[in-house]
Amino acid sequence: MIDWFSGNEGYIQGALVAALLAASVQVALRAGVLSFASVGFYGVGAYGTGYLTATQGWGTAPAATVVVIITMVLSWLLALVLARLRALYLAMATIAFVLLVQIGALAWDSVTGGPLGLFGIPPALGTGGVALILAGVLAVNALTQRGAVGRRLLLLRKDEALASALGVNVRHQHQIAFVWSAVLGSLAGISQASLLTVFTPENLGFSVMVSALTALVVGGTWHWSGPLIGGVVFSWFLSAYLGFASDYRGVVEGALTVVVLVFLPKGLAGLFELLDPGRLRRAAAGPTGGPGGVSAGVPGGASTGQDRPVPAQEMGVSS
Amino acid sequence: MSQQLVNAIALGSIYTLFSLGLTLSWGILNVLNLAHGAIFTAGTMFAFLLTEHAAGLPFAVVLVAALVGSALLAVLMEAVAFAPIRARSANALDAEMRTLIASVAVASIIVTVVGIQSDHQPYALPQSLLERHRYDLLGVHVSNVQILVLVAAIVLSVLLVLFVRRSRYGRAMRAVAFDRTAAGMVGISARTLQLAAMALSGALAGVAGVLLAVYLGAADAHMGDSFLLKAFAIIILAGVGSLEGAVFFAYALALVETLVGYYLGGDVRDALAFVLIVVILVLRPQGLAARQGWQRA
Amino acid sequence: MTAVLELRDIKVRFGGVKAVDGVSLALEPGHLHALVGPNGSGKTTVVNTMSRLVTPTDGQVFLGGQDVTAAGPHEVYRRGLARTFQGIRLVEGLTVRENVLLGVQELPTARSRAGRRRAAEAADEALERMDVHHVAQVAPAALPYGVQRRVEIARAVAGAPKILLLDEPVAGMSAGERQEISAVLGRLRDDGMTMLLIEHDLRFVLGLSDHLFVLNFGQLLAAGDPAATAALPAVQEAFLGRKHVPA
Numbered sequence: 001m002i003d004w005f006s007g008n009e010g011y012i013q014g015a016l017v018a019a020l021l022a023a024s025v026q027v028a029l030r031a032g033v034l035s036f037a038s039v040g041f042y043g044v045g046a047y048g049t050g051y052l053t054a055t056q057g058w059g060t061a062p063a064a065t066v067v068v069i070i071t072m073v074l075s076w077l078l079a080l081v082l083a084r085l086r087a088l089y090l091a092m093a094t095i096a097f098v099l100l101v102q103i104g105a106l107a108w109d110s111v112t113g114g115p116l117g118l119f120g121i122p123p124a125l126g127t128g129g130v131a132l133i134l135a136g137v138l139a140v141n142a143l144t145q146r147g148a149v150g151r152r153l154l155l156l157r158k159d160e161a162l163a164s165a166l167g168v169n170v171r172h173q174h175q176i177a178f179v180w181s182a183v184l185g186s187l188a189g190i191s192q193a194s195l196l197t198v199f200t201p202e203n204l205g206f207s208v209m210v211s212a213l214t215a216l217v218v219g220g221t222w223h224w225s226g227p228l229i230g231g232v233v234f235s236w237f238l239s240a241y242l243g244f245a246s247d248y249r250g251v252v253e254g255a256l257t258v259v260v261l262v263f264l265p266k267g268l269a270g271l272f273e274l275l276d277p278g279r280l281r282r283a284a285a286g287p288t289g290g291p292g293g294v295s296a297g298v299p300g301g302a303s304t305g306q307d308r309p310v311p312a313q314e315m316g317v318s319s
Numbered sequence: 320m321s322q323q324l325v326n327a328i329a330l331g332s333i334y335t336l337f338s339l340g341l342t343l344s345w346g347i348l349n350v351l352n353l354a355h356g357a358i359f360t361a362g363t364m365f366a367f368l369l370t371e372h373a374a375g376l377p378f379a380v381v382l383v384a385a386l387v388g389s390a391l392l393a394v395l396m397e398a399v400a401f402a403p404i405r406a407r408s409a410n411a412l413d414a415e416m417r418t419l420i421a422s423v424a425v426a427s428i429i430v431t432v433v434g435i436q437s438d439h440q441p442y443a444l445p446q447s448l449l450e451r452h453r454y455d456l457l458g459v460h461v462s463n464v465q466i467l468v469l470v471a472a473i474v475l476s477v478l479l480v481l482f483v484r485r486s487r488y489g490r491a492m493r494a495v496a497f498d499r500t501a502a503g504m505v506g507i508s509a510r511t512l513q514l515a516a517m518a519l520s521g522a523l524a525g526v527a528g529v530l531l532a533v534y535l536g537a538a539d540a541h542m543g544d545s546f547l548l549k550a551f552a553i554i555i556l557a558g559v560g561s562l563e564g565a566v567f568f569a570y571a572l573a574l575v576e577t578l579v580g581y582y583l584g585g586d587v588r589d590a591l592a593f594v595l596i597v598v599i600l601v602l603r604p605q606g607l608a609a610r611q612g613w614q615r616a
Numbered sequence: 617m618t619a620v621l622e623l624r625d626i627k628v629r630f631g632g633v634k635a636v637d638g639v640s641l642a643l644e645p646g647h648l649h650a651l652v653g654p655n656g657s658g659k660t661t662v663v664n665t666m667s668r669l670v671t672p673t674d675g676q677v678f679l680g681g682q683d684v685t686a687a688g689p690h691e692v693y694r695r696g697l698a699r700t701f702q703g704i705r706l707v708e709g710l711t712v713r714e715n716v717l718l719g720v721q722e723l724p725t726a727r728s729r730a731g732r733r734r735a736a737e738a739a740d741e742a743l744e745r746m747d748v749h750h751v752a753q754v755a756p757a758a759l760p761y762g763v764q765r766r767v768e769i770a771r772a773v774a775g776a777p778k779i780l781l782l783d784e785p786v787a788g789m790s791a792g793e794r795q796e797i798s799a800v801l802g803r804l805r806d807d808g809m810t811m812l813l814i815e816h817d818l819r820f821v822l823g824l825s826d827h828l829f830v831l832n833f834g835q836l837l838a839a840g841d842p843a844a845t846a847a848l849p850a851v852q853e854a855f856l857g858r859k860h861v862p863a
Contacts, residue, residue: 034416081601088351088415089600092551096596099548103590148721148732151714155707157412162705164689165667166771167722206544210423217420250431257424261417262403409708 009127011236016130017192019231021208022216023137024184026227029216030145031177032157034087037078037094038185039209040101041071045189046199050118051111060124064190068183075182079175095209102205117200118193125194133187134228142224211235214253218260220269229268321459323577329465331573332472333531338550338557338565339479340523346560347492347516349411350401350418355524355550356543357426357433358396362389362525363538364433367442378449378533385529386522393521394514396425402513426543434540441537449533468530475526476566479519483562488515552592555599618681620645620779620810621666621697626675628661628834635661636672637834643779643812648805650813650821650842653831654854659814660702662831663783666812667699668692680778694724696778702787704764706756712767713752716743719771735775742774746800762793766800779810786820798824818846818855830854 005012024038045067052063078097085093105112112118125133144150155163156173164170193199211234219230238253264270337359344352365388366381400421408414452463483489491507492515527546532538553572557564572592580588619642628636636658643649653659664670666677668689676685684692698719706715719742720726720735743749746766756764765785772780782801786794801824804811815821821828821842828842832854838845845851 029412029416032412034412081597085600087412088345088349088419089555091351091415091419092555093597093600095551096548096593100590100593100597103586103593107586107590148717148726151707151710151718151721154709155718158410158707158709159705161669161689162701162707165669165693165699165701166718167690167693167775169688169690210427213420213423217417221416247435248431250427250434254424254426254428254431257427258400258421261421261424262400262407265407265409265413265417 008236008240011240013127013130013195014235014239015231016127016134017188017195017231018211018215018235019227020130020134020137020184020188020191021212022219022227022230023134023141024181024188025212025216026221027141027184028177028181029221030153030157031173032160033174033177033181034091035082035094035178035181036091036209036213037075037082037097037178038181038188039212040094040098041075041182041185042189042192042208043098043101043105043204044071044074045186046193046203047105047112047118047189048186049190049193050121050199053122053124054118054120055111060122060194067190068186071182071186072179075179076175078182079178082178083171083175095206098209099205102201105201105204112201115201117198117202119198121193121197121199123194123197125191127195130191130195133191137184137187138224138228145224214257216267218257218267220267222266223269223272225272226267226269233268321457323581324574325459325461325465327574327577328570329468329534330577331570332468333527333534334546334549334553334569334573335472335476335566336523336527336530337546338553338569339476339562340520340527341547341550342554342557342560342562342565343492343516343523344520345554347495348397348401348418348513349415350422351415352422352520353419353547354396354422354426354429355520356547357429358389358393358521359524359528359531359543359546360433360538360540361392361429362386362528363442363444363532363542364436365389365525366444366529366532367437367538370445370448374445375447381444381448382526382529385525387525389525389528390518390522392429393517393524396422397514397517400425401517402510430540430543437540439540441539443537444529444532464534468534471526471530472566475523476562479523480562488512492516548596549592552595552599555596619643619678620680621812622678623662623666624676624678626662626665626672626677628658628665628670629673634834636665638675639831639834639836640675641829641836641839643810644827645810646808647827648801648809648811648813648825649827649829650815650825651829651831652815652818652821652855653837655816657831658834659816659831660783661834663699663781663812663814666692666781667697690722693775694722696776697781698772698775698777698779699781700765700768700772700783700785702783704761704768706764706767708755708757710756711753712748712756712759713739713743715756715767716771716774719774723775738776739770739774742770745773746770760793761789762796765789765793765797769800769804773804773809779812780804781812781814783814784816785813786815786817794820818851822846 021039021042024042025036028035028038048067048070049060049063052058052066053060058066082090082093105117106115108114144153152163152168152173155166156168156170160170163173192203196203215230215234216227217230218233219228220226234253238249260267337355341352341355344350344355362385365385369376369381369384401418404417404421405414408417449464449467454461454463483492488507491512495509495512528538528543531542549572553565553568556568556572572595576588576591579591621643623639623641626636626639627634639658639662651659651662661670665672668677668684668687668691672685676683678684679692679695679697682695684695687695707718710718716739717736720739721732723735725731726735740749740752743752746769748763748766748770751759751763751767756767759767769780769782769785785801786797789797798820801811801813805824805826813821813825825842827840828845829839830837830845830851837854838848838851
């Protein structure tokens with residue numbers, strides 16, 4: 001057992017951080033915010049902690065606290081700046097933000113160590129500490145998937161105009177989701193820096209965003225367990241058992257992702273639904289059918305019937 | 320300095336071809352196609368394999384073959400991944416996000432295959448494919464490859480603009496970009512139109528890739544990445560779906576990048592496109608986000 | 617008596633198009649008002665202006681005597697303005713009851729634990745009032761169109777709004793379903809609910825409403841007692857006469 005753990009610890013750590021990062025994207029998406037900015041705040045968290053601990057000699061706890069507060073302030077400001085962007089435009093702007101963070105990490109030598117990065121970051125958190133952080137985050141996400149908050153989130157991502165007409169302050173909710181997403185990204189960065197003890201610009205950028213998204217979508221975008229499942233599958237199983245074929249890893253990951261996207265719209269988490277359809281149907285409420293929302297950008301009167309995952313045998317009279 | 324301008328024009332021509340394909344798929348299929356850079360790379364690999372296995376083919380044949388190969392690849396991606404995903408998505412947000420991720424996954428497959436195929440090394444198209452000549456024009460060196468790149472960009476842009484303005488397909492594409500249910504009015508199914516748009520998009524990426532490989536002398540598996548993000552900056556500057564705007568801003572970006580790189584250094588030049596994306600999106604969202612007009616509901 | 621809702625000289629322009637061109641009207645408590653007009657006359661824009669989804673180019677909106685022209689849609693909802701949309705807008709993935717809970721959970725009164733419990737009770741009452749309590753645990757998409765509409769109305773009235781706006785609630789319905797919704801609206805009127813019913817079919821509102829507004833080309837053509845107003849030659853022409861070419 002102990003042998004097994006030490007042999008797999010690196011993969012487990014990778015899975016934990018990947019799950020945190022995937023969860024950070026998820027909490028934005030589930031409120032209807034197509035933002036990847038949390039991957040940029042992953043860099044802020046990692047470099048912030050690295051700088052305060054390794055360079056300035058702070059303890060990990062005060063450093064992490066300050067970094068999370070800085071993340072909240074910065075992400076709130078960014079949310080104000082990006083407030084009017086929607087959908088693919090927001091996605092694009094936040095991808096640019098992620099890349100700017102990477103460029104900033106390369107250029108701001110005095111804090112980030114430039115291309116060489118930061119090293120000697122104290123390994124204060126450990127696998128257990130990061131697992132605790134992840135457990136806490138997943139617990140919050142699981143609780144807010146149900147009840148009034150869960151209903152509000154579903155409403156927000158399905159129909160913004162309706163949400164506002166039912167008393168939801170859409171902009172405010174989007175900002176909260178954006179900041180919460182940034183905080184989770186920052187926590188993932190803090191965890192990664194503490195686990196690796198080094199952090200370089202190589203650990204940032206587009207490919208990190210891609211891994212987080214892939215893990216999320218394969219795991220299950222709309223269920224709280226999706227990030228965990230995706231993180232375990234990609235950063236643990238595939239890394240551990242695909243090592244011999246690492247040359248083909250890109251092909252395996254890509255193909256697996258496409259297959260899941262096409263055949264399992266709810267990701268691997270959706271498989272549980274087969275075991276327990278009643279509970280998850282309400283909780284996850286992801287897509288299972290309907291002819292694609294190509295015209296749903298304008299949720300007008302004609303959208304009836306487009307957004308409804310009805311099992312065929314239940315199809316009664318509809319519009 | 321004027322030598323820099325010649326380089327900027329060649330770069331702008333590649334940006335143009337690359338961006339036109341991307342703006343088609345965004346405008347017509349509403350997909351943020353992050354595999355466009357990979358298809359661009361695949362175009363160079365098609366050309367490379369062709370020159371390896373059938374040496375002595377004329378350049379035009381190689382270019383057309385790479386064009387067809389890239390177009391087929393893009394159509395395959397649409398048929399196997401994008402279309403089924405759109406058909407099973409619950410709403411627009413879901414469809415946009417999942418096709419975006421599918422495009423990343425497809426890019427990962429293509430880039431990995433190209434990487435294995437090339438042994439993760441840069442690969443060069445043979446010199447004999449296109450003999451290089453240099454001309455002196457008003458004291459500036461201009462190569463025949465630079466002229467070819469410019470001419471190809473101009474000719475293809477003009478053809479594409481004419482196609483979209485004049486042909487039945489083009490009108491249907493514009494109608495769909497304006498109103499997603501409108502394709503049927505012109506008598507062309509949305510399905511055909513989506514495949515046509517992806518074919519055109521892939522063809523343009525393939526041509527751009529081969530021309531860049533010839534221009535630079537070599538290609539590698541990751542060469543598409545940096546172009547992808549610059550193209551997004553260009554599209555956002557131009558407005559999604561605007562072909563003429565994409566052409567204009569492709570050259571404008573290349574020129575500004577060249578000037579910034581010359582006077583301020585490479586770091587600033589590399590950040591320029593990303594800063595532009597954020598700044599333009601923030602300052603002019605109303606013009607750019609016009610399709611999101613839910614007030615009309 | 618103050619009007620529940622009042623529009624003062626509302627103008628809305630989309631680009632160069634005048635969708636609404638100087639509309640003033642007041643909705644009195646306890647009445648079922650009807651706003652009728654041919655398609656494209658600006659009815660939906662008027663409702664969207666009232667519920668603050670559209671910001672007028674000019675003019676003011678008053679809710680309960682307070683100027684809400686600058687308020688957001690969520691704010692006017694919390695102050696007692698509820699609406700339904702032309703198309704069914706029920707949230708997929710939620711049951712009928714959960715959809716109705718959406719109508720009460722964002723109200724300021726639902727913040728406390730006791731408030732949440734009272735809100736849930738109000739939702740259950742609304743389900744019974746609209747006679748959809750027996751399908752409370754069902755996915756709404758499985759229900760007939762008329763029942764779905766009643767669920768929407770239940771959601772809108774669950775929070776006890778001061779005014780209810782209904783944007784063409786019977787559009788695309790069969791005769792039987794229209795009858796069903798008409799009866800529901802009649803009951804709400806008898807209970808004293810202040811309503812504005814938007815409709816393009818003049819006949820549907822005649823027996824139902826007690827005050828009629830007629831909209832044409834973004835302007836109020838006539839207003840007053842339903843039967844008398846409907847009989848006016850100008851109104852007859854707008855609905856039955858030759859096609860106008862919009863300016």
